[in-house]
Amino acid sequence: MSLLSIRVASVLVALVVGSPTAFAQTALPTGSQKAAIASDKPAEYTFAAKTAGVLTIAINGEGDLAFAVTDADGQTLPDGSIDRDMNGNSGLEMASVLIPEPGSYRVRVRLQGGSSSSFQISTSWLSFPALARENTDADSKPSGAGRLEVAKPHEDSLASDDGDAWDWFLFQAPESGTLVIVTRAIGETADLVLEAFLDGKFGESVERSDQDLQGDSANESVTVSVTKGQMVHVKVSGAFGRPSVKYRISSSLIP
Ligand SMILES: [Ca+2]
Ligand SMILES: [Ca+2]
Numbered sequence: 001m002s003l004l005s006i007r008v009a010s011v012l013v014a015l016v017v018g019s020p021t022a023f024a025q026t027a028l029p030t031g032s033q034k035a036a037i038a039s040d041k042p043a044e045y046t047f048a049a050k051t052a053g054v055l056t057i058a059i060n061g062e063g064d065l066a067f068a069v070t071d072a073d074g075q076t077l078p079d080g081s082i083d084r085d086m087n088g089n090s091g092l093e094m095a096s097v098l099i100p101e102p103g104s105y106r107v108r109v110r111l112q113g114g115s116s117s118s119f120q121i122s123t124s125w126l127s128f129p130a131l132a133r134e135n136t137d138a139d140s141k142p143s144g145a146g147r148l149e150v151a152k153p154h155e156d157s158l159a160s161d162d163g164d165a166w167d168w169f170l171f172q173a174p175e176s177g178t179l180v181i182v183t184r185a186i187g188e189t190a191d192l193v194l195e196a197f198l199d200g201k202f203g204e205s206v207e208r209s210d211q212d213l214q215g216d217s218a219n220e221s222v223t224v225s226v227t228k229g230q231m232v233h234v235k236v237s238g239a240f241g242r243p244s245v246k247y248r249i250s251s252s253l254i255p
């Protein structure tokens, strides 16, 4: 999953263009550049942030474009999924995204519908260390997900004010079937969101629940078809603001 990143000495950010499958990559300066895109082949850029700061990205092109800013693991940053259709134009997108800590990040531009298109991308980087919001919990990234056994409930918590804003878990399906995962608050409730991701693709969930089942905003449920041995990553986060809650995550596999 790791992509090469080429550092541009004069700036704090280096952007590299390439497709997820090809290794041919072109360095992109923090100015403006044209690029080609296909609906089945997003354009992917990587950049290295030496500090926390703000990354501003604008794209303009044919067709319905959207982009996401992710960390090195591929999980989308908070407010990092952008499809705003500026000025009523589905191919015109713009956002400033908070980069919470030094590290390697990616920007993935995708074409929604249509076959191929070209677009222009412009970026700028504002280094601002005071914005740093490090999340030191290992389970804040898919690579540090807590391993859970199917049918064995687990208790955990979110404490956003201490930087613990979401948790990642990993299930491995002991056999093929339908995996059902649910969350419940322990004690005082909060508005939770439960997401499931398959096969190490953390950009977009295959299932997302913010259904507030039984009238409780923490009661969520996702259902995923799995094959024996398949890895299912699960993310528990807050729907709004900065959640602070104890919760239980339970699972069952229907063969
Ligand atoms: Ca769009
Ligand atoms: Ca936690």
Ligand SMILES: [Ca+2]
Pocket: 190, 191, 192, 193, 209, 210, 211, 212, 216, 217, 218, 219, 220, 239
């Ligand atoms: Ca909810």
